[in-house]
Amino acid sequence: MVTRRNWSQLPQELQELIIRKLSTFEDYLSFVGVCQSWRSNLVSRHHYTFFQKTLPWLMLPEPQVEDDGITYEEDDLVIDEDDHNETRSFFSLSRNKVYHFDLPQAVGCHCWGSPYGWLVTCSDGNMSILNPLSNVCVALPPLSSLRNYSSSHSVRKVVLAISPASNTSSATPLVNQFVALVMFSGDKKLAFARPGDRAWTTVNSSSALYEDTVHINDQFYAIDVEGVVCRFDISTTPNQVSLHFACLPGEIDMEEGCRFYLVEMLGELHMVARFFYLQGRYLEYYHLEHARPFEEHHHAQTSSFQVFKLDLCTKEWKEVHTLGDYAFFLGNNTSFSLRVSEYPGCQSDAIYFTDDYKWESTLHMEGQHGKEGMESIGLDMGVFDLKTKRVKPFYDSDDVPTFLAPPIWITPNLY
Numbered sequence: 001m002v003t004r005r006n007w008s009q010l011p012q013e014l015q016e017l018i019i020r021k022l023s024t025f026e027d028y029l030s031f032v033g034v035c036q037s038w039r040s041n042l043v044s045r046h047h048y049t050f051f052q053k054t055l056p057w058l059m060l061p062e063p064q065v066e067d068d069g070i071t072y073e074e075d076d077l078v079i080d081e082d083d084h085n086e087t088r089s090f091f092s093l094s095r096n097k098v099y100h101f102d103l104p105q106a107v108g109c110h111c112w113g114s115p116y117g118w119l120v121t122c123s124d125g126n127m128s129i130l131n132p133l134s135n136v137c138v139a140l141p142p143l144s145s146l147r148n149y150s151s152s153h154s155v156r157k158v159v160l161a162i163s164p165a166s167n168t169s170s171a172t173p174l175v176n177q178f179v180a181l182v183m184f185s186g187d188k189k190l191a192f193a194r195p196g197d198r199a200w201t202t203v204n205s206s207s208a209l210y211e212d213t214v215h216i217n218d219q220f221y222a223i224d225v226e227g228v229v230c231r232f233d234i235s236t237t238p239n240q241v242s243l244h245f246a247c248l249p250g251e252i253d254m255e256e257g258c259r260f261y262l263v264e265m266l267g268e269l270h271m272v273a274r275f276f277y278l279q280g281r282y283l284e285y286y287h288l289e290h291a292r293p294f295e296e297h298h299h300a301q302t303s304s305f306q307v308f309k310l311d312l313c314t315k316e317w318k319e320v321h322t323l324g325d326y327a328f329f330l331g332n333n334t335s336f337s338l339r340v341s342e343y344p345g346c347q348s349d350a351i352y353f354t355d356d357y358k359w360e361s362t363l364h365m366e367g368q369h370g371k372e373g374m375e376s377i378g379l380d381m382g383v384f385d386l387k388t389k390r391v392k393p394f395y396d397s398d399d400v401p402t403f404l405a406p407p408i409w410i411t412p413n414l415y
Helices: 012-021 025-032 036-045 359-369
Strands: 057-059 087-092 097-102 110-112 119-123 126-130 137-139 155-162 178-184 190-193 201-203 210-216 219-224 229-232 243-246 258-265 268-278 300-311 316-320 326-330 336-339 350-353 382-385 408-410
Touching: 012 025, 012 036, 110 155, 119 155, 126 178, 155 210, 178 210, 210 258, 210 268, 219 258, 258 326, 258 336, 268 326, 300 350, 300 382
Parallel strands: 326 350
Antiparallel strands: 057 087, 057 408, 087 097, 110 119, 119 126, 126 137, 155 178, 178 190, 190 201, 210 219, 219 229, 229 243, 258 268, 268 300, 300 316, 326 336, 350 382
């Protein structure tokens, strides 16, 4: 006869012995999942602050909904339909495991990830900052607060940064230190807001559509679809204006599909150019030695990357051929770098990327024509090795293709 144990009655000293063995955030999740008393013991003592740094998680798309109900994406996941409607799933790179969380605030929303453990969500023009682990949700101003806003102004990307405002301190909760920057499709708007603001503030600019934004040394830098970099400061004047700062490097060929990202590494500004080959052309046209076959219903695949570092004094770009002990994480999230030696299991000199090439056009098509004729997104992702110029997968499952929000990077954090 099997005897069931009441783990909540495990002596405190034995719990302490187990706690001392915890080394990763995934260990934390396993520990607090045993029972409520174990969770209370660990959280109250703040033992999680001594864990090893955790590799980013991949937030997976919502399950596809068919006419006859939910299509369950995980073969090993059996839950009822009502529960599944409020569940979002996250893939752990370090454990090669999918975790499922009750997260109704992120269901039916477009989401953007960050390295801070928080998401930005948008539904019907209402935006929030959400921690998927603690379920803390803080509202941002509605998009309708923008001057001359209309529903055709779809959000291209949202980036989170730590606000440069001087009135924050180390005791200020992290969520209250955030500033969210929104880049729009269909016009040239770039806007920002902080939790507690009543409206979004527009940054005036003459640039083309923006693709990415990064915060370095109390300055914000933005790059547009033509590779032009602008700089602006959100803390000085009431009328923020972005100023032209640097041009596109001459080494970049803009003839084919290309997308730009800005990443801070070691306090310096880096630009990443991501190149695509298109299904409509023969692969021989691109002369790609390591070309990958196209996935069904997907018309663009990443072929390669180039990385450049900007000299902020001369405003000149220099191509970087190695990231050394660092890795970049790019996609529909705040672009960021990690020092690989501090994150067990992470590949150095590599770019981890997710599918965001058709993101803004997919939103437009959905708004104009519904899902018929739309292109599925989420398939074009992997790890690009800067030395070998090869791409290898990091997640392989049938649950990735989606007509909703694509997979995004987020680094787990309880606060």
